[in-house]
Amino acid sequence: MINVAVLGYGTVGSGVVEVIESNKELISKRAGEQIEVKYILDLRDFPGDPYESKLVHDVNVIMEDDSVAIVCEVMGGVGAAYQFTKMALNKGKSVCTSNKELVAKYGPELLGIAKEKGCNYLFEASVGGGIPIIRPLNSALTAEKVEKITGILNGTTNYILSKMEKEGADFEDVLKEAQEKGYAERNPEADVEGHDACRKISILSSLMLGKTVNSEKVYTEGITKITAADFVYAKAMGRSIKLLGVSRSKGEENLVMVAPFMISAENPLYMVNDVFNAILVKGNMLGNSMYYGKGAGKLPTASAVVGDVVDCARNQGRTIPCLWDAKEAVLADVDEVERRFFVRVKPEGLEAVMAAFPGGEQVDAGRSKDAGYVTPSLKEKDFAAKAELLGDALLGKIRLGD
């Protein structure tokens, strides 16, 4: 029998218990041993909860119980979660987590302790919720030089953008509705400003490069400036607008960024709508492969955590290889990247735009309130400098993707 402790009895934590209890027979068969939840750590009491008897308030009960082999850290944050993870790993207990913030910040250190102690630190649930993406990168695409990863990594923003596209609604209205329905948090900043996607693309980039991508240095732009009008132009161009995490490796330089992009219908990410996530991985032998599914939610996320529990059970006394060095990867300067931009301007500004970015294409979406234009390919910094000269006439800009 393998005893598991769950740290944090919130949404994901209760999901972990539910997944283990619902599929116990199957999971135990796959793990090779009976899997049991022995402790649930939470500061709160849960009177009447069916697992009340497993609740403990003191983490030391778990740490000092040698029969606990696997710990699920689903508390979130980088304070106590970091301490408890280190404690567990140092005791030789494997840790499975959905905590992307912690993985992004301390991944290599925690992986290092796990290796030293012969246990595992697994984090499939930290990116893409229930979509297997960490394992494909670490254990499946091992014959590939991964050259590019492009992902829709945040379900809240994808839901908002899909809804804006479908209903012609504006950002603020859809956000409000999403908050009422519980799809967006009351403080939506981490999602809508792109910080959540930034942590996830940083983790994926680190695994792709084998070095650490510092998420604090990743250029990040959210979706708050996207309007219903932008979608009208996107549609006229046969495109959609998606918040993408992008990571591209070229020689020694690595471009990592998060921003809304206008992507074409040929891009497999084009059809990824609502709360779904998808990650497109380009390898030098395989070409594109894509991983699609529910990127968040109680059970999908918990399923990924429990999948890691099974892997820990199967790999007791053995550390599954994960090539992620603490050394920081060199990031390319986003300003130097060349691409095309869609710009939306006041009708009277169109001439100035065409003069500023000659050789582009006007986009006719049958609107009189504004005009659309796609610039030719130019450096981000050159675009920014010229766009600034347009002043008030510039109503919006979105990068063009593949």
Add this chain to the structure above:
Amino acid sequence: MINVAVLGYGTVGSGVVEVIESNKELISKRAGEQIEVKYILDLRDFPGDPYESKLVHDVNVIMEDDSVAIVCEVMGGVGAAYQFTKMALNKGKSVCTSNKELVAKYGPELLGIAKEKGCNYLFEASVGGGIPIIRPLNSALTAEKVEKITGILNGTTNYILSKMEKEGADFEDVLKEAQEKGYAERNPEADVEGHDACRKISILSSLMLGKTVNSEKVYTEGITKITAADFVYAKAMGRSIKLLGVSRSKGEENLVMVAPFMISAENPLYMVNDVFNAILVKGNMLGNSMYYGKGAGKLPTASAVVGDVVDCARNQGRTIPCLWDAKEAVLADVDEVERRFFVRVKPEGLEAVMAAFPGGEQVDAGRSKDAGYVTPSLKEKDFAAKAELLGDALLGKIRLGD
């Protein structure tokens, strides 16, 4: 250093050598040891080939060389390939293969020998080419009860159907063109009659159920009866036509079949075009996840074989768990399955169809040569019985999918 032998120097075999040589440094780093191709087995000579010196004609050279730890069986067929695989496994050499026919037929036996000998029999490349799907099922979705797998599993037929859809062309014309371009074999039966997809869904179903799905008992229908006219009706219904391998587990009964289906635009498989493959997996906790990429081709397939080589290198002396029992799974009788059907009839037959299947819906595609109708949900056998009565008036029928 880990020595690898490649059995068969055809398309995939030369791809395996190319992938190992192209990405040698990365692959060796991930494997934890230098990976070297020591032998290539083929009956033919390849004068002037850069790897000519590694060629051997006698399999015993490989089997008797204890320094060869991993064998890539990429010969195909179930004759010599079966013998050589058993020989290698019995010697404790791990085997990685793209040979779906062999895996479908002898999977559990070969897995059993590998387990007994403490080595591995891995077959990621046997389904979905370079798309990781075996590993997600075996090692990632281990917290899930997988309830349904639906896949576009054959690139040739998907290419043909996509082209028929896009160009309004008929099956025979597109097949001929595909053969000229090398996308379809001169003898296309295995692809267009669904046999290839049948082997692949049988492998996936066996992994899903943990028991053996005998591919010879799987109901299999190909795409040869699909016409350009069917696509006109599909379009009018907002649908596409795809050759699907379907596997559904319900209680003790398992439905496994291969047939063309008309699927709606909401189905994530709808956008999978050309030579791409995709597999949609429905778990009881996660819901749908999808795996998309190139399902065939030299380098994608070879990449999957070499990914398995890395896994074998990482797991020397240890057998990666694979729950696939030799016991045969009970398959449901396809005749008893209830679903809707699209039927295409001569204009004069429409009334008879509406009388035979009351409560369905007529499909208006603006055609005068034939008429389209969608039946209400009914059992396959009841549909077949009534359809037979329509005689010559019935021009075609296609199952409706999700």
